[in-house]
Amino acid sequence: MNTAVKKQVQKEDAMWLQKELINRNYHELATAREHNRKVSATFVPGNLNELLMCFDFARSLPETNALQNGMRKKSGKMIMDAERDGHSEDVCTYVKADLGMMLQGQVGPTGDPLPHPDILLLSYTGCFTFMKWFELVRQKYNCETVMLHVPYQGDGKVSPAMRDYVVKQLKEKVIPSLEKVSGVKFDIDRLRQYMRESVKAEENLVRVLQSAKQRPSPIDGYFGAVYYIGPMFTAFRGMPEATRYYDTLWAEVEQRMREKKGPVTPEGEIAEEKYRLVVEGPPNWTSFRDFWKMFADEGAVVVASTYAKVGGVYDFGFRHDPERPLESLAEYCLGCYTNLNFPQRIDMICRYMDEYQADGLLINSIKSCNSFSAGQLLILREVEKRTGKPAAFIETDLVDPRYFSAANVKNRLESYFQMIKQKRTAGAH
Amino acid sequence: MKCFIGIDLGSTTTKAVVIDESRSVLGRGITNSRSNYDTAASIAKQEAMVAARFHLFREALAKGGALNGGLEDFIAQLERDFRLEQFLEQLADLEQVCGRNVANARFGDAAKGVAAALVEVFKRLREEAPTLFAPGAKRKSDFFRDIAGSRYLAVSEQVAKDAGLRYDMLLNVFDRSIIEVENRVYADAVKGHLLDALERTFVALPGTRKFAEKIRNPIQSVIDTALEETYVVGTGYGRARLPFSKEHIRSEILCHGLGAHVMYPSTATVLDIGGQDTKAIQVDKHGIVESFQMNDRCAAGCGRYLGYIADEMNMGLHELGPLAMKATKTVRINSTCTVFAGAELRDRLSLGEKREDIMAGLHRAIILRAMSILARSGGIRNEFTFTGGVAKNEAAVKALTGLVRENYGELTLNINPDSIYTGALGGATFAWRAVMEEGKAAEHREAA
Amino acid sequence: MSTKENRVTEIISRCSALFEDLEFGAVKKWKAAAPGRKAIGYMPVYVPHEIVHAAGMLPVGIFGGGDQLEVIQGDAYYQSYICRIPRSTVELGLTGRLDCLDGMLFPSTCDVIRNLSGMWQIMFKNKYVRYVDVPQDYDDAVGGQFYIHEMQQIREDLGKLAGRPVTDEALRASIVVYNAHRKAIRDLYAYRAAKPWQAPTAEVYLLLRAGCVLPPEEHTRLVHDYLAACETQQRPKRDNARVVVTGPFCEQPPLGLIKSIEMSGCYIVDDEFMLAFRWLMDEVEETGDPMQALSKAFLHRSAQSSSKYDARKEDKGRFLLHQVKSRGAEGVVFAAPSFCDPALLERPMLQEILARHKIPYTAFKYAENTGQMAPIREQAGTFADSIKLWSAA
Known part of the structure; x- marks a missing residue:
């Protein structure tokens, strides 16, 4: 999840490690065929990386490919190609960027070719579009597809029936399909071993994200966190390399905490933390740095975000459990942020507002993503009501450059920051 | 005297409001935003300052009592005369720029004819100018671009026809020239225009001449009073383009809220x-x-x-x-x-x-x-x-x-009939608060 | 005064009044007829009505606010890129029009309806609200078991609400009632496909919509009455193109749009309106374990829709192809609500399959309050003409 390398961009060691991981993964994908490796594709929320690793798959994540293409300013053309191919302008641009990339000859964001997947693991978790996305890919490229239906937490809890349903699908559908396609026999001890590795990384990720409770926060829990969650939520959780990444990252963050330093942005360090915000909703990728700069320039630091929990929610105690491997995979899927119901999402945000001593809530409403966006205006209203803190609303898109109006977003952000400031000043009278 | 100014840079018009130490509105100014925000802000501000002068004239003359009963008519005439003076100066400026642009345009053999036509066009424009600012004259807009533009269109068409010249050449010259002229700020000229306008007003309202001194003195004293730009706050969609430091910029949301509060x-x-x-x-x-x-x-x-x-x-x-x-x-x-x-x-x-x-x-x-x-x-x-x-x-x-x-x-x-000025009024009030209530206090608190 | 000739008009004007009544007078009347009666709303596409019915309650279909509802508060909750049905539904709720409902069921149609379930929990705290998940795995032992749990939960909840448990017997009885209802609807669709000039879709649609607020027994009778009445009068047959309309399974088009399609020279011979009533495609087992029976019907004998996963690639489009072939349709009209993820993401896949089978199609978007019909008339008219030219060639 790196932006294009530029000399003046500030990066920490962990950043370089991550970049290496990502590049290596794209390289593995590019050379999978020559190395006789099978290729899997699956989604970020509740992803089953440890399980896929048990079958030696080279692992592709279409969402990540789309966002990487967005950051590299390649997505606009891909989306338009997909629309020319008959897709509606109304629907998710991740899907269209992915299909557009395939139409353009399936060259990945790093310029390496991306092979068509041998299996689509349709982990249907927290997003309706996933289902159609892989149906579309299946229809066009004839990929083997296996569905993992993860029920929604409609009444705010995971019932035993829900968990059993997911576990049963894993045992009877997912694992046999993965075995068949990969030719590798499933070994549950291998899964346990990966999970042990996952837990170490998870512990450190939680420490890093929770470091933002300190004033000043040593990290940005949204723009910065996007990088921190990268290895965890994609193809690397369970690998020793990921564990090492999180060790390094935590050491860096700890150091910054000791030195009372603020977050590092691509433009440099934030000298003075003026506003502490909680953000709901995914970021925009096509103007990611400009977007971040609008916050950094005003001294606005995001101390917690729901997007940093999009793959899985760790900060309330969940860890992969090698003792109950399949059950814990099921719980991971069931517990990811977009699989939570509205009261849960609102509770979580209010909790962040309190625990991270935030000045307000900002909602970045994403046109593509109904799972996140439908009803966010109620979240805004409820959080304002419950916390008494001001909330603001902006609209962008994931990877559709046509849907990022910099002047518009900046205007609203500035108004919002000034409102917080004015309220604070008035409160001090 | 201390003046607190708010400027609201909108996408179509730029507005400015000047208030005094007691937060009374002294003047309002408006202009089209053009492509040049700097100029739009300067001109709106200048218009507001001119309006402030008129406001002060009215006050001073009312106090003097010389125009008992005729005050409003007098002020109205004075304002029209002032607008005329301003218009004439801009017109002269436009003529000069047009002349230069004819020389630079590739009109070939026609250039001479166009130049001659321009002289005629501007002569007629100058002659008819007083009627544009006569009592009861209706103008669709007070912006120079609009007034000069519509008259130029009409007059040059006639002149082109008479001279057997292509009309579009004259239009072309105007289009090339107007942006330069409309982006010029005539701040230095205001005092002179006011005094010249006063003389015109005495001619237009001969009855007032007998009180000339009683009128001229308070006006002169207002003109001599320096209107100090104590603090300026910019707002509106184009605020980021204003050459102001961050401290002098507020979002239009804040300004609108405060402006509405001040009005009601x-x-x-x-x-x-x-x-x-x-x-x-x-x-x-x-x-x-x-x-x-x-x-x-x-x-x-x-x-x-x-x-x-x-x-x-x-x-x-x-x-x-x-x-x-x-x-x-x-x-x-x-x-x-x-x-x-x-x-x-x-x-x-x-x-x-x-x-x-x-x-x-x-x-x-x-x-x-x-x-x-x-x-x-x-x-x-x-x-x-x-x-x-x-x-x-x-x-x-x-x-x-x-x-x-x-x-x-x-x-x-x-x-409010003046609701278009809400944001600018909020800005002016922020400026007032910054100095009169907070000084730098708000900033200190923020830093603490 | 009822003569045979105006019986159709009579039935349809009653349905029309029910359709236009955004105050849900029929539901209020039903509740008032006996003490303690309760009504449960459900949104599209599908919930197991039998359970609600077996609990002694009236299932009430909430299919948005149509084009006559002025939406103010509902709009305050949704961005411009979200479809229309949740805003008008919120409007209905916040203006008290749904106070007559004792609960709401939100099926797993899409993320918007899913999220609305949680919003409803927050906005209407004293009402019963449930998100109804349905399996996307179609094995009895896997998805089936989950679905039975899901239905069991609703059964227990409604039992509590009713003050008495919902017995297997009651469920079986309700299955019988709904089997009859499903049969009536199947007959209606078969009749219309056979003689579309006798049963125009604008009428069929209103008749279906009446089923949102009437008890199933009464609605079944009404459908029978309509079919009988239709046969008593001969209406002019036109040389129209026979089309299937696909896409409007959730947010409904305005009635004017349906009329526009017909006026432009199309006979609608199958559609996805009110798919809820036809979701289970044939009779549900009336004996044995009723929950098993409902589950099996869902897993193995339910309609395809874009809200539902197609387990195999080759399953895609089967239902639509079957609609086209069995009804003798000559083309397909894709009518999708704007911003409808399921319909719009599905559309290119279905179009590809139709193209492969050389079935002509046309596509447009609408909203439940679409005001301009001229472009739709024009498009559907051109489509009808081209079908006729095409078949003549």
């Missing part, structure tokens, strides 16, 4: 419908913004929608409201999407609906959008202040009044 101190909810966006703002009893919502990325239901409808109907924007007021029923219009509105409009017309009834429906549709944005921001509380260009549209006001009553019951709806 009991304001709790503000609705502003402008050309490009719609804002709903909740303010506390000090005018501090508690929450706000703007139209989402889709510009449905903004003033621009009415502009689009006007274009579709081949009508002037200002004609829509009066037409809608003639409606005997309101046709339901569901689409506030500017793209679909045209189709829906034609559909209704083809079904035999009357234009005025459709217009009433369109106004209601816009206000319905605004009602949603208001609901988003926390609803409407008493008192409710409506600002922005659309607040001047009687049909929109009528629709709003009805919907507010249906949804929120009886409450006070404030609409």
Whole structure:
């Protein structure tokens, strides 16, 4: 999840490690065929990386490919190609960027070719579009597809029936399909071993994200966190390399905490933390740095975000459990942020507002993503009501450059920051 | 004397308001935003300062009592004469620039003819200028670009015809020249223009000449009074382009909230419908913004929608409201999407609906959008202040009044004829507060 | 005064009144007829009505606010890129029009309806609200078991609400009632496909919509009455193109749009309106374990829709192809609500399959309050003409 390398961009060691991981993964994908490796594709929320690793798959994540293409300013053309191919302008641009990339000859964001997947693991978790996305890919490229239906937490809890349903699908559908396609026999001890590795990384990720409770926060829990969650939520959780990444990252963050330093942005360090915000909703990728700069320039630091929990929610105690491997995979899927119901999402945000001593809530409403966006205006209203803190609303898109109006977003952000400031000043009278 | 200035850089017009130490409004100025925000801000400010002078003239002359009963007529004449002086200077400037541009244009053999025609055009423009500023003369706009432009068009057409010259050449020269001229600020000339205008006024109102000294002295003393730009606050969509430090810039939301509060101190909810966006703002009893919502990325239901409808109907924007007021029923219009509105409009017309009834429906549709944005921001509380260009549209006001009553019951709806200056007034008040109340105090608190 | 000739008009004007009544007078009347009666709303596409019915309650279909509802508060909750049905539904709720409902069921149609379930929990705290998940795995032992749990939960909840448990017997009885209802609807669709000029879709649609607020027994009778009445009068047959309309399974088009399609020269011979009533495609087992029976019907004998996963690639489009072939349709009209993820993401896949089978199609979007019909008339008219030219060639 790196932006294009530029000399003046500030990066920490962990950043370089991550970049290496990502590049290596794209390289593995590019050379999978020559190395006789099978290729899997699956989604970020509740992803089953440890399980896929048990079958030696080279692992592709279409969402990540789309966002990487967005950051590299390649997505606009891909989306338009997909629309020319008959897709509606109304629907998710991740899907269209992915299909557009395939139409353009399936060259990945790093310029390496991306092979068509041998299996689509349709982990249907927290997003309706996933289902159609892989149906579309299946229809066009004839990929083997296996569905993992993860029920929604409609009444705010995971019932035993829900968990059993997911576990049963894993045992009877997912694992046999993965075995068949990969030719590798499933070994549950291998899964346990990966999970042990996952837990170490998870512990450190939680420490890093929770470091933002300190004033000043040593990290940005949204723009910065996007990088921190990268290895965890994609193809690397369970690998020793990921564990090492999180060790390094935590050491860096700890150091910054000791030195009372603020977050590092691509433009440099934030000298003075003026506003502490909680953000709901995914970021925009096509103007990611400009977007971040609008916050950094005003001294606005995001101390917690729901997007940093999009793959899985760790900060309330969940860890992969090698003792109950399949059950814990099921719980991971069931517990990811977009699989939570509205009261849960609102509770979580209010909790962040309190625990991270935030000045307000900002909602970045994403046109593509109904799972996140439908009803966010109620979240805004409820959080304002419950916390008494001001909330603001902006609209962008994931990877559709046509849907990022910099002047518009900046205007609203500035108004919002000034409102917080004015309220604070008035409160001090 | 100390002056506190707010400048609101909108997408179509730039407004400025000057207030004094006691927070009385001294003057307001407005100009078109052009492509050059700097100039627009300078000119709006200068206009407001000129208005402030007139305000002070009025006060000083009233105190002197020399024009007992004739004060308003005198001031009005003086203002017209001042505008004329300003116009003449800009006209002279335009003539010069046009002359230069003829020389640079590739008119070939025609250049000489064009140059000669220009001399004639400007001669006629100068001659007719006083009639443009005569009592009762109607101008569609007070902006130099518009007045000079429309007259130039008319006069040059005639001149071109008489001289057997291509009209488009003359138009071309004007188009090349006007931007340069309209982006010039004539700040230094104001005092001279005022004094020259005074002489014209004595000629126009010969009866006043006998009090010449009693009039000239207070005016001179006002002219001599330095109007100090104590503190300027910029706001509006183009605020980031202003050559101000961050401390001198406030968002238009904050300024709008405060401006509405200053106009109507009991304001709790503000609705502003402008050309490009719609804002709903909740303010506390000090005018501090508690929450706000703007139209989402889709510009449905903004003033621009009415502009689009006007274009579709081949009508002037200002004609829509009066037409809608003639409606005997309101046709339901569901689409506030500017793209679909045209189709829906034609559909209704083809079904035999009357234009005025459709217009009433369109106004209601816009206000319905605004009602949603208001609901988003926390609803409407008493008192409710409506600002922005659309607040001047009687049909929109009528629709709003009805919907507010249906949804929120009886409450006070404030609409100020000067509501276009709300943001600038808020800015000026911020400037005043910065100096008179807070000094740098607010900044210190912030840092602490 | 009822003569045979105006019986159709009579039935349809009753349905029309029910359709236009955004105050849900019929539901209020039903509740008032006996003390303690309760009504449960459900949104599209599908919930197991039998359970609600077996609990002694009236299932009430909430299919948005149509084009006559002025939406103010509902709009305050949704961005411009979200479809229309949740905003009008919220409007209905916040204006008290749904106060007559004792609960709401939100099926797993899409993320918007899913999220609305949680919003409803927050906005209407004293009402019963449930998100109804349905399996996307179609094995009895896997998805089936989950679905039975899901239905069991609703059964227990409604039992509590009713003050008495919902017995297997009651469920079986309800299955019988709904089997009859499903049969009536199947007959209606078969009749219309056979004689579309006798049963125009604008009428069929209103008749279906009446089923949102009437008890199933009464609605079944009404459908029978309509079919009988239709046969008593001969209406002119036109040389129209026979089309299947696909896409409007959730947010409904305005009635004017349906009329526009017909007026432009199309006979609608199958569609996805009110798919809820036809979701289970044939009779549900009336004996044995009723929950098993409902589950099996869902897993193995339910309609395809874009809200539902197609387990195999080759399953895609089967239902639509079957609609086209079995009804003798000559083309397909894709009518999708704007911003409808399921319909719009599905569309290119279905179009590809139709193209492969050389079945012509046309596509447009609508909203439940779409005001301009001229472009749709034009498009559907051109489509009808082209079908006729195409078949003549």
